[in-house]
Amino acid sequence: MAGLTRRGALLLGGAALGGWATTELASRLPVLEGAGVMAPKGGETILNDASLLSKTPVHRHLVMEENPGEDLVARLRAELKEAAAAGRPVNIGAARHSMGAQAIPIGGHAVTFRNAMVEPDTGSGVYRVHAGARWSEVIAALDPVGFSPKVMQSNHDFGVAATFSVNAHGWPAPLGPMGSTVRAVTMVRPDGSLIRAARDENANLFRAAMGGYGLIGLITELEVEMAPNLRLDPVFQEMPGEAFGSAFAAAVKDGTVNMAYGRLNVDRARFFEDALMITYCPSADQSDLPPASTSGFISKASRHIFRAQLGRERVKRWRWWTETDLGPMVGGGAVTRNSLLNEPVITLDDRDPNRTDILHEYFVPPERFADFLTACREVIPGSYQELLNVTLRWLEPDTDSILAFAPGPRIAAVMLFSQEMTNRAEADMARMTEALIDRVIALGGTYYLPYRPHARPDQFTAGYARSHEFVAAKRAADPGLVLRNALWDRYMGML
Numbered sequence: 001m002a003g004l005t006r007r008g009a010l011l012l013g014g015a016a017l018g019g020w021a022t023t024e025l026a027s028r029l030p031v032l033e034g035a036g037v038m039a040p041k042g043g044e045t046i047l048n049d050a051s052l053l054s055k056t057p058v059h060r061h062l063v064m065e066e067n068p069g070e071d072l073v074a075r076l077r078a079e080l081k082e083a084a085a086a087g088r089p090v091n092i093g094a095a096r097h098s099m100g101a102q103a104i105p106i107g108g109h110a111v112t113f114r115n116a117m118v119e120p121d122t123g124s125g126v127y128r129v130h131a132g133a134r135w136s137e138v139i140a141a142l143d144p145v146g147f148s149p150k151v152m153q154s155n156h157d158f159g160v161a162a163t164f165s166v167n168a169h170g171w172p173a174p175l176g177p178m179g180s181t182v183r184a185v186t187m188v189r190p191d192g193s194l195i196r197a198a199r200d201e202n203a204n205l206f207r208a209a210m211g212g213y214g215l216i217g218l219i220t221e222l223e224v225e226m227a228p229n230l231r232l233d234p235v236f237q238e239m240p241g242e243a244f245g246s247a248f249a250a251a252v253k254d255g256t257v258n259m260a261y262g263r264l265n266v267d268r269a270r271f272f273e274d275a276l277m278i279t280y281c282p283s284a285d286q287s288d289l290p291p292a293s294t295s296g297f298i299s300k301a302s303r304h305i306f307r308a309q310l311g312r313e314r315v316k317r318w319r320w321w322t323e324t325d326l327g328p329m330v331g332g333g334a335v336t337r338n339s340l341l342n343e344p345v346i347t348l349d350d351r352d353p354n355r356t357d358i359l360h361e362y363f364v365p366p367e368r369f370a371d372f373l374t375a376c377r378e379v380i381p382g383s384y385q386e387l388l389n390v391t392l393r394w395l396e397p398d399t400d401s402i403l404a405f406a407p408g409p410r411i412a413a414v415m416l417f418s419q420e421m422t423n424r425a426e427a428d429m430a431r432m433t434e435a436l437i438d439r440v441i442a443l444g445g446t447y448y449l450p451y452r453p454h455a456r457p458d459q460f461t462a463g464y465a466r467s468h469e470f471v472a473a474k475r476a477a478d479p480g481l482v483l484r485n486a487l488w489d490r491y492m493g494m495l
């Protein structure tokens with residue numbers, strides 16, 4: 001097994017069972033006749049996002065590839081001017097992996113940035129980056145100079161300004177969301193003026209734009225902190241779900257942990273009873289770090305076993321065993337930080353035209369984590385939704401952004417559901433999401449905004465204590481309301 005990491009071993013296990021699973025464990029979920037199918041058909045001026053359920057007409061969709069500079073700014077100004085004159089909205093997106101048209105302006109001017117400019121300054125530990133650069137491009141630029149993104153999501157497909165605009169977080173620990181690592185942004189304001197915003201320059205606009213879903217300005221570039229790339233060794237610890245909150249809090253605070261995450265079992269017989277904590281600390285040997293790898297073939301092959309969980313409690317139990325017992329036994333080798341972060345979303349793609357993956361995420365005070373598990377047990381299995389994965393992350397308090405989802409330390413629980421693309425499944429998902437959000441808010445936590453817009457408007461204001469302040473900042477920054485998307489239309493326009 002020399003050279004085989006735990007991750008590789010897990011993935012190999014998945015791959016080996018993949019072929020068998022594909023034929024023997026084909027999904028036995030219900031037929032769709034009479035169910036009101038919602039799968040998208042597409043169209044030239046129709047945009048959608050990762051949910052596949054956000055089919056939205058736009059007036060125009062432009063891809064801009066210019067470097068941040070005069071030409072790009074001039075094109076953005078032209079769009080803003082024309083849109084404002086016609087009363088249409090403007091919005092920039094990157095990968096459009098949000099799931100409720102947060103990156104789509106209804107009937108408006110949709111812009112997508114494509115440009116991989118990344119300029120690391122190893123002396124200051126900061127890189128200058130195009131707003132539309134993807135994390136795969138950032139890793140490719142930082143890895144050869146010995147650095148790594150300080151905070152990014154668990155996958156590398158997303159845009160850097162998009163990450164700042166949802167204030168996303170990942171599993172580097174113990175850190176806050178990505179906005180905490182951003183020194184400054186440059187943005188075109190709705191009136192066409194170009195400004196730099198930072199904690200000591202246009203500070204109110206900086207704090208509103210961080211996690212502000214593109215509603216404050218059109219960001220063209222960012223200055224972002226980087227962290228040393230390191231070789232890391234994993235440690236695995238299985239425990240009762242109830243013990244996870246305090247164990248996770250203690251682990252990330254021990255001063256040596258660089259990356260950390262947790263998992264919960266999802267089979268219905270022992271739903272959320274068991275937890276696994278995985279912490280990564282720097283290895284003693286930091287010489288000759290290999291270039292960042294991606295998971296490649298083996299990881300793609302493991303999707304079969306991940307998908308075979310659909311409607312199969314036996315496979316969910318088997319997957320938990322591979323995570324908790326097999327993996328630590330056969331793998332567990334060192335891996336670089338950049339290799340851990342360099343994972344594409346496509347790896348687990350479901351390739352089923354009638355189903356879609358829907359994410360939920362809840363932010364829970366660590367001391368209420370056991371109560372959160374109880375709430376989940378009482379709400380989720382009563383729905384028709386298929387929960388395939390739960391990942392847990394640590395978040396330090398966010399003291400910057402107005403729309404903060406972690407005003408104190410939080411455990412983030414990311415859930416991946418496989419949802420049938422029908423009206424009946426959508427209604428069931430909406431009901432279940434509302435119920436879960438009510439329970440999480442009662443625990444002092446909240447939910448994440450880039451996913452499906454199933455929260456009620458009163459849940460948005462309860463879950464985001466400073467929502468009125470954000471809307472006031474937005475109205476001051478954009479009195480003509482040129483920058484709009486579905487998040488504004490559904491939750492903020494009426495405040």
Ligand SMILES: Cc1cc2nc3c(=O)[nH]c(=O)nc-3n(C[C@H](O)[C@H](O)[C@H](O)COP(=O)(O)OP(=O)(O)OC[C@H]3O[C@@H](n4cnc5c(N)ncnc54)[C@H](O)[C@@H]3O)c2cc1C
Nearest residue numbers: 093094095096097098154158159162165168169213214219
């Ligand atoms: C498989 C998967 C895994 C995920 N994992 C994580 C995770 O680990 N942690 C986490 O926190 N989130 C996670 N997310 C959520 C993800 O971070 C957000 O959905 C994020 O918005 C995706 O980036 P994107 O490039 O697709 O953004 P988009 O959906 O394209 O845009 C998101 C928002 O940013 C705004 N925006 C984009 N570019 C600009 C710009 N230049 N100027 C101003 N506004 C802009 C858009 O208008 C929009 O409101 C995950 C999502 C998926 C689908």
